[in-house]
Structure formats: C-alpha cells, structure tokens
Amino acid sequence: MLTRNVKINLKERSYDISIGVDIFHLIADIAPKKAFIITDDNVEPYAKTVQNIILGAGAEFCEILTFPHGEKAKSYNNLQKAHDWMLENNIHRNSVVFAVGGGVVGDLAGFAAATIMRGVEFVQVPTSLLSQVDSSVGGKTGINTKHGKNLVGAFYQPKAVIIDISSLKTLPKRELLAGYAEIVKYGLIDNLEFFDWLENNSDAVLSLDESAITHAIEVSCKAKAAIVEADEREQGRRALLNLGHTFGHALEAAAGYDGSLIHGEAVAIGTVMAFDLSAAMGLCSLKDAARVRVHFESVGLPVHAGNINATSGELISIMRRDKKALDNNMVFILVNAIGDAFISKEVKINMVCDVLSKSLAGCDSGRI
Numbered sequence: 001m002l003t004r005n006v007k008i009n010l011k012e013r014s015y016d017i018s019i020g021v022d023i024f025h026l027i028a029d030i031a032p033k034k035a036f037i038i039t040d041d042n043v044e045p046y047a048k049t050v051q052n053i054i055l056g057a058g059a060e061f062c063e064i065l066t067f068p069h070g071e072k073a074k075s076y077n078n079l080q081k082a083h084d085w086m087l088e089n090n091i092h093r094n095s096v097v098f099a100v101g102g103g104v105v106g107d108l109a110g111f112a113a114a115t116i117m118r119g120v121e122f123v124q125v126p127t128s129l130l131s132q133v134d135s136s137v138g139g140k141t142g143i144n145t146k147h148g149k150n151l152v153g154a155f156y157q158p159k160a161v162i163i164d165i166s167s168l169k170t171l172p173k174r175e176l177l178a179g180y181a182e183i184v185k186y187g188l189i190d191n192l193e194f195f196d197w198l199e200n201n202s203d204a205v206l207s208l209d210e211s212a213i214t215h216a217i218e219v220s221c222k223a224k225a226a227i228v229e230a231d232e233r234e235q236g237r238r239a240l241l242n243l244g245h246t247f248g249h250a251l252e253a254a255a256g257y258d259g260s261l262i263h264g265e266a267v268a269i270g271t272v273m274a275f276d277l278s279a280a281m282g283l284c285s286l287k288d289a290a291r292v293r294v295h296f297e298s299v300g301l302p303v304h305a306g307n308i309n310a311t312s313g314e315l316i317s318i319m320r321r322d323k324k325a326l327d328n329n330m331v332f333i334l335v336n337a338i339g340d341a342f343i344s345k346e347v348k349i350n351m352v353c354d355v356l357s358k359s360l361a362g363c364d365s366g367r368i
Contacts, residue, residue, distance in 0.1 A: 004214065006221045008137070009229050010157060017137060017161040017221050019214060024049055024164050030123065031057035032096040036086055038109035039100040040069040043127045046167055047100040050125060054098075063089060067108070069101075071257035074108050074143040076152075082112040096121045096159065102128035102175070103135035103263065107150070110141030114156035121159040127167040129179025130264050133186075133220035136161050138228040138238075144257065148321050149249045155233050163217060168208055176206060177301050178264020181244075183216050185271065186223040188292065189240050192339030194219055195295075202299050239343050243333040244271030247356075250318040254310040261308070268301040269359065277347070277355045278334045288338050306362035312353045319352075 003020035018026055024046075031054040039047035047064050054062045065085050067073045086097075099109035099122060106124050113122035124136035142153020168176065183205070187195030198205070204212035224241065231238035248263070248270030255261040275289040293303050308315075319330050330352070334344045 004218050006218065006225055008157070008225050010232060013139075013157040013232075015158060015160050017163060017225070019132075019163045019165070019217055019221065021165050021210065021214075023162060024053060024125075026162055027053045027098075027123070027125070028057040030096075030160055031059055032094065032121075033058075033060050034092065034095040035059055035062040035098055036089070036091060036095060037062065037064045037098045037100055038067070038082060038105060038112065039064060040067050040073065040102070040105050042069040043101045043105075043167075046125070046127050047098075050098055050100050061089070067105070069104070070259055071104055071144065071149075071252070071263070073104050074150075076143065076145075078108060079112060079115075079143055082108065083116055086112070086116050091116060091120065093117050093120055096123060098123045098125055099136075099158075100125045100127065101131070102126065103131040106131050106136050107141050107153070108143060110139075110156055110158065111143060111153050114141055114154045119156070122156075124158045124161040126161065126163060128171060129168055129176050129217075130182055131179075132163045132165075132168075132217055133179060134182040134224065134241075136163070137221055137224045138241075139232070148253050148318060149257075151321075157232075163221075165208075165210070165213060165217070168213070173206075173300075174262070175264075176208075177299060178262050178267075180206060180299060181264040181268040181271070181296070181301055183220050184292075184295065185241070185243050185267065186220050188271065188335065188338055189223070189243055189333075189341045190339055191219075191223065192337075194223075195338055199295055202295070206299060236343075239331065240333055240341050242331075243335075243341055244268070244274050246270065246319055246322060246330060246332055247273040247315075249322055250315045251305055251308055253318045254308050254315060265302050268296045269303060269305050272296065272303045273305075273355050273359055274333060275335060276358075277332065277351060278336075280351055280355060281334070281347075284335045284337050288335070291338065304362045305356070305359040308360060310360070312356035312360060315356050316349065316352060 006017040097113040126136035139157035142150040248266035278284040279289040
C-alpha cells in the first residue's frame, strides 16, 4: 500500500503527516546526529526499533527514556526527569526529540522539547489510534496538574508525524476503541458523510482492515489539519475539536486518572452528553442524539458516567477550571445536527446539571 501524506500548512512551521504500513523506516530520512527518544513501558519495543533506525542512519547519539504508561505520567516530576536526562546527556539545539507512543508520551515529550533550550525540534511517532488521529497532530503539548488536565503546556508544532498503522496490531481493544471515539468526532463536527461511512464500516475499521483503517486515519488527519491551519492557537474554530471534551475532561479528573476511565471513553460519554444537552436546548433532534448514542454503544464504548464517583456540582466545579473556560464561563461545543457543531458560551447551568445528573445515574436525557 502506498504511503499517504497529509500536509499541515503553517508557513515556517509546516510539516508532513505520513500514513502507511511498516513505514518506520522513513525516520531514517530525518534522523539527526543526536536524538532523544521518550516512550513508555507499553511500547518500548517500538522505541527500540526507532532507535535502531536512527543509529543505522549514522546518528552519533540516540538514547531512550521510558516512563510508566498512563495519564499520570504527564506530571511536573516526569517533565523535570525528561529535562534533567536531556541536559545530563548534553542536548543541544540541533538535537531532535522523538515521541514514540500514545497521546500521553506525545504530550509530555512535546512539552519537554518545547521548553528545553528554549525549544528543540521533535518528531511524533504515534503508536495508538487516539494519538494517530488526534493528539499527534496540531502541536498541542502539555502536562496535567491537580487542578485539571493539560492546564500547563504549549502550542509547539512537530517537525514531522510518522503514523505506522502496523503498530495498532498490538493495541488492546479498549485503547483501539478509545481512538475510535476521536475518529467519530470528526464526522459529528462537520462531516455527516463520514459519520454515515463509519456507521457502515466500523467493524472493518476496528478489525484493522488495511483499507478501512487507513481511510479513517487519513480523513481524520485531513479534518484536523484544515482546522489547525485556520486556527492554530485555538482562538476560534479549533475549539470545535473539543466536542465532548468539556464534559470528558471533567470525568477524567473526577476519576483521578487511575485508568478506570481513559480519554477516548470519556470523550464518548462527553459527546453523548453534548448531544443530549443540545437536544434539551431544542437545538438538535432527539433522533440525532439517539443515533450517536447507539453508534457508540454498538462498538462497545461507554455512553453514561454511572461509574464516576462524583456529583454534578463537583463536575461543574472542575469544568469551570477547564482551560477552555472564559472569564469563569464554561464553553461548550453544541450541535444543530450530526455534522453541524458550533461553539457556545450561552448555556444555562441548570440544564448542564440535569444532563450530568442523568448520565451519572446511568440514564439517557432523551428518554426521561
């Protein structure tokens, strides 16, 4: 299969996303003299593959720093460990950091690259579906704090993104589904035709049929590329990519990032909430809200927050601290219909509480 290429056009910060099967070898074309690889203990074999390719291309130095997997790795302590490791190994401004792993690795390594030596180049080598279709593209980097997710970070574009689909073969089904939730998001924002296609081809995508999964990743990357090109620093349209995330990030924080609820699962629940809220406000139909819920359920994604030990009031307090909030007012991505999302700062808190309460109780807003 031919390698697919998606271009992110950001003037001097432009870069290519390469998508294909068994394409790690492309890293040799961009291998530096001095490379630093950051990974986690779940995907260290892929990091070693990348290391061998870089050394084989003539690098003088290429070492690996491995963190425990999981959202908790995105911490101040681990950021300092990454900085200290790079400085101890005499990083210089011509060095390149390679992020080999999922979204957590990409966020942490990208932020470390953005802040060491006032910024060195980094390359995203995403190995999870979620990172391939979302977090590796667009330049968002950061770590979590006790106050919430991704509250400390930077917009910092990578030098390149290498998406080797073969890495998905070792991905647990739960992680594959988490990435699929982000794929669905692109159809729900502004591409009804893509959502229609996903309804008919979800089995092929999730079974990693080469043609289907490649198409899903390419469409997702092109969709994100177009939005990032129009609004790199999320001053407007890019916020649409947060469909389901205002709710979802609050759920993740309430769960304590302990692995009981992973990002894509939270996004699926949050997206259902966003459609339920839109329906309650008379914006979209109950039919569309039900259609989204049914699709997530059909592939095995959660659609309720019933396992979260929190009240609606506690979740709203977390949501008010979200980095997307403006002047303490929550910003929501709502919908007029599937494929017609928009940004709203005018949402009544009592309606949000109602949607949260029903989801926490394991209910569907449209059925009560």
